[in-house]
Amino acid sequence: MTLDVQHLIATRRDGGKHTREEIDRLAEAAAHGDIPDYQLSAWLMAAYLRPLSIEETAWLTLALAGSGARLDLTGLPKPWVDKHSTGGVGDKTTIALLPILAACGLTLVKMSGRGLGITGGTIDKLASVPGFRTDLSPAQMKEQALRIGIALTGQTPDLAPADKVLYALRDATGTVGSVPLIVSSVLSKKIAGGAETIVLDVKCGSGALAKTEAQVHELASALRHVAVECGLNVRVALTDMEQPLGAAAGNALEVVEAIRFLRNDPGSPQEERFRSLCHDLAGLTLQAVGMGDRSASEEAVRSGRALEKMRVWFEAQGAAEDVISEPERLPRARTVRLIENPHGAGWVERMDANTVGQGVVRLGGGRKRKEDLIDPGVGIVLRAHVGCRVEAGQPLFEVHASDEATLEKVAARVLQGITVSPEPVPERPLVLEVL
Amino acid sequence: MTLDVQHLIATRRDGGKHTREEIDRLAEAAAHGDIPDYQLSAWLMAAYLRPLSIEETAWLTLALAGSGARLDLTGLPKPWVDKHSTGGVGDKTTIALLPILAACGLTLVKMSGRGLGITGGTIDKLASVPGFRTDLSPAQMKEQALRIGIALTGQTPDLAPADKVLYALRDATGTVGSVPLIVSSVLSKKIAGGAETIVLDVKCGSGALAKTEAQVHELASALRHVAVECGLNVRVALTDMEQPLGAAAGNALEVVEAIRFLRNDPGSPQEERFRSLCHDLAGLTLQAVGMGDRSASEEAVRSGRALEKMRVWFEAQGAAEDVISEPERLPRARTVRLIENPHGAGWVERMDANTVGQGVVRLGGGRKRKEDLIDPGVGIVLRAHVGCRVEAGQPLFEVHASDEATLEKVAARVLQGITVSPEPVPERPLVLEVL
Numbered sequence: 001m002t003l004d005v006q007h008l009i010a011t012r013r014d015g016g017k018h019t020r021e022e023i024d025r026l027a028e029a030a031a032h033g034d035i036p037d038y039q040l041s042a043w044l045m046a047a048y049l050r051p052l053s054i055e056e057t058a059w060l061t062l063a064l065a066g067s068g069a070r071l072d073l074t075g076l077p078k079p080w081v082d083k084h085s086t087g088g089v090g091d092k093t094t095i096a097l098l099p100i101l102a103a104c105g106l107t108l109v110k111m112s113g114r115g116l117g118i119t120g121g122t123i124d125k126l127a128s129v130p131g132f133r134t135d136l137s138p139a140q141m142k143e144q145a146l147r148i149g150i151a152l153t154g155q156t157p158d159l160a161p162a163d164k165v166l167y168a169l170r171d172a173t174g175t176v177g178s179v180p181l182i183v184s185s186v187l188s189k190k191i192a193g194g195a196e197t198i199v200l201d202v203k204c205g206s207g208a209l210a211k212t213e214a215q216v217h218e219l220a221s222a223l224r225h226v227a228v229e230c231g232l233n234v235r236v237a238l239t240d241m242e243q244p245l246g247a248a249a250g251n252a253l254e255v256v257e258a259i260r261f262l263r264n265d266p267g268s269p270q271e272e273r274f275r276s277l278c279h280d281l282a283g284l285t286l287q288a289v290g291m292g293d294r295s296a297s298e299e300a301v302r303s304g305r306a307l308e309k310m311r312v313w314f315e316a317q318g319a320a321e322d323v324i325s326e327p328e329r330l331p332r333a334r335t336v337r338l339i340e341n342p343h344g345a346g347w348v349e350r351m352d353a354n355t356v357g358q359g360v361v362r363l364g365g366g367r368k369r370k371e372d373l374i375d376p377g378v379g380i381v382l383r384a385h386v387g388c389r390v391e392a393g394q395p396l397f398e399v400h401a402s403d404e405a406t407l408e409k410v411a412a413r414v415l416q417g418i419t420v421s422p423e424p425v426p427e428r429p430l431v432l433e434v435l
Numbered sequence: 436m437t438l439d440v441q442h443l444i445a446t447r448r449d450g451g452k453h454t455r456e457e458i459d460r461l462a463e464a465a466a467h468g469d470i471p472d473y474q475l476s477a478w479l480m481a482a483y484l485r486p487l488s489i490e491e492t493a494w495l496t497l498a499l500a501g502s503g504a505r506l507d508l509t510g511l512p513k514p515w516v517d518k519h520s521t522g523g524v525g526d527k528t529t530i531a532l533l534p535i536l537a538a539c540g541l542t543l544v545k546m547s548g549r550g551l552g553i554t555g556g557t558i559d560k561l562a563s564v565p566g567f568r569t570d571l572s573p574a575q576m577k578e579q580a581l582r583i584g585i586a587l588t589g590q591t592p593d594l595a596p597a598d599k600v601l602y603a604l605r606d607a608t609g610t611v612g613s614v615p616l617i618v619s620s621v622l623s624k625k626i627a628g629g630a631e632t633i634v635l636d637v638k639c640g641s642g643a644l645a646k647t648e649a650q651v652h653e654l655a656s657a658l659r660h661v662a663v664e665c666g667l668n669v670r671v672a673l674t675d676m677e678q679p680l681g682a683a684a685g686n687a688l689e690v691v692e693a694i695r696f697l698r699n700d701p702g703s704p705q706e707e708r709f710r711s712l713c714h715d716l717a718g719l720t721l722q723a724v725g726m727g728d729r730s731a732s733e734e735a736v737r738s739g740r741a742l743e744k745m746r747v748w749f750e751a752q753g754a755a756e757d758v759i760s761e762p763e764r765l766p767r768a769r770t771v772r773l774i775e776n777p778h779g780a781g782w783v784e785r786m787d788a789n790t791v792g793q794g795v796v797r798l799g800g801g802r803k804r805k806e807d808l809i810d811p812g813v814g815i816v817l818r819a820h821v822g823c824r825v826e827a828g829q830p831l832f833e834v835h836a837s838d839e840a841t842l843e844k845v846a847a848r849v850l851q852g853i854t855v856s857p858e859p860v861p862e863r864p865l866v867l868e869v870l
Binding site for chain 2: 172
């Protein structure tokens with residue numbers, strides 16, 4: 001059967017239902033460049049305004065996953081687990097979670113993306129570790145995962161090629177925000193990567209793609225339903241991104257925060273919040289595969305097994321220096337300044353994740369455009385969080401910058417995203433809901 | 436101001452309102468190839484599903500009209516009139532109407548299109564006249580219109596180039612059917628062609644783009660409102676296309692029918708219906724410019740002034756032979772057969788325009804694809820119409836074909852679109868409404 005593209009577009013436009021075969025052909029033709037971009041983008045806009053059903057989204061997900069090579073994990077110990085976050089500010093969870101879960105006996109094979117805008121990417125963060133390779137081939141991934149239980153790489157070009165084509169067009173045509181298209185894009189890459197169990201961290205708030213609880217609930221619910229329809233073992237956590245996660249936002253600074261966690265270094269209250277979320281997500285994952293719960297995660301960290309796993313992982317991926325024993329070997333910014341509370345004493349009411357994220361981008365730690373280079377050492381470290389008591393003049397955050405002028409500007413801007421209330425303010429919950 | 440295409444697409448997608456400047460920039464960028472096709476087609480699909488307002492459509496119309504050269508009619512006697520039909524089967528109105536109106540003192544400068552599918556094009560019909568040129572340049576158009584009051588050409592490439600870009604994409608992306616996009620495309624070409632008064636014949640029924648009265652009313656109403664907003668003197672007639680117009684469907688056969696009309700040859704009842712609609716449309720046009728009414732049109736034909744105008748028009752555009760005195764000089768099909776009423780005696784209940792139109796295409800008289808060549812001599816001539824009495828065995832229509840096998844197939848198919856009722860059936864009105 002050849003694909004009748006005109007019919008496909010008209011069906012979507014009129015809110016009809018695609019057949020599974022049509023969707024298979026669509027993905028195949030997109031992967032092979034057999035449909036002109038202008039027809040694909042008309043279909044994408046129609047799909048934005050006349051959303052795909054759960055069933056159609058599952059078909060699309062499987063079709064995108066099958067549009068190129070797939071990573072075959074046969075031979076690796078089960079369970080095969082992947083973790084995905086919809087992205088936020090200061091979200092270094094993956095860097096700690098992978099060693100924790102591997103220390104608990106799970107196999108983690110993960111493709112990760114580079115960051116864009118205020119959302120940092122795990123690949124960028126780990127690339128701040130001197131020598132760390134983020135370009136493992138499928139064969140190298142399998143070999144490493146068999147040996148140590150963890151392998152992480154930037155998405156390889158031949159996995160889900162149809163998704164790449166659609167994603168590039170969505171970016172240019174105002175169709176990024178469609179929930180079914182987001183869901184199929186996220187899950188297709190997980191399926192092509194071989195995972196059978198996935199844990200999804202859907203971020204909600206000013207520093208996330210989804211700003212409101214209604215939006216995030218719609219996205220989380222669709223992710224869960226489609227993943228189940230695709231035969232995945234899935235858990236979805238909705239977590240707060242109204243303020244940055246933990247203390248650090250910025251590439252090397254976040255790696256340090258993850259290392260300090262697994263080293264059991266005493267943590268600031270902000271770091272403790274990050275650590276707590278990691279244990280929550282690890283517990284959820286362990287429960288999903290029937291291999292324990294949150295306490296197993298805590299024990300893996302306390303015992304040093306997670307740290308040991310991180311060490312062999314970093315070494316396996318080529319880390320040239322022992323940044324785990326000596327985090328100061330990571331790139332550092334030229335200038336660091338503490339920014340004090342300019343308001344009176346009180347309780348932090350707002351610590352806007354979006355403002356902090358934009359500050360990191362402005363410092364050079366994130367990308368405005370895909371081709372931008374990033375500065376690994378810069379960033380912001382929070383010394384306060386929503387609900388915590390702050391005195392007048394007490395440091396609210398650190399700015400790590402490469403020059404004074406930028407530092408000034410960013411500090412002033414980040415301050416505008418922080419408000420202090422004379423009345424006590426409750427702390428924000430980390431996990432809003434689990435699906 | 437440069438155009439923010441992403442913003443433009445998002446505005447349309449979310450049902451917002453464009454500014455006039457945005458729409459101007461859109462048309463300009465489309466004309467110059469400054470927007471990638473995939474972004475234009477995303478905007479087109481968004482515009483299909485989130486239709487432009489009347490005001491936005493008028494802005495788009497003027498912007499498309501201004502995207503290239505315009506025909507400046509300065510120096511020609513006013514009023515400057517154009518006529519447009521949304522297309523149907525057997526619609527040779529333009530060929531008679533132009534000489535009638537020119538005989539009444541109006542200046543007619545018209546760009547016309549080629550046919551596609553069941554809808555014939557005036558250019559194709561006139562191209563069946565040996566030597567008739569349909570490629571006049573703007574300068575030739577003006578010179579001829581000044582001399583004889585009529586000039587007709589295929590659309591020249593530099594008028595409304597942005598419309599050409601959008602139209603080609605609409606064709607490929609399932610966005611042809613959007614009323615605001617249809618309206619802006621139709622009217623932009625009229626405005627670029629210099630007309631100040633336009634008469635629009637919006638066809639309704641199985642042989643037209645708009646099949647239902649609701650659809651056609653929406654289209655007609657939008658055409659009228661947008662034309663007024665663009666400062667045009669406009670009249671819109673909604674006319675029947677449930678059965679073919681008049682007797683002939685097929686290129687040379689339709690030219691013959693128009694010539695016979697202006698020669699005052701005795702007409703069949705079917706031909707009389709075509710003649711009546713021409714007088715209705717001419718009357719509407721004359722009223723719009725305050726230069727008479729239907730009776731002036733009748734007088735122009737009766738007196739032979741319209742025929743004389745047709746003669747000089749055909750000569751001016753290069754007709755090599757006097758087909759007006761000798762219509763048999765027009766191309767003719769190899770085989771002609773009369774098809775008789777296979778039903779019992781009664782009244783014609785249905786004479787489906789779509790079936791007849793498809794028959795003409797199958798005979799080779801129309802195009803399935805843009806690049807198809809057409810056979811000027813073939814076609815169908817009706818000997819009956821809805822409401823007329825037919826006896827058993829009486830001829831219902833003639834098929835003019837180039838071979839017997841095709842003739843058989845087409846005759847059988849056209850017969851299926853004709854039903855005869857034992858009870859009297861009212862004639863169908865020609866004009867459904869005037870706006």
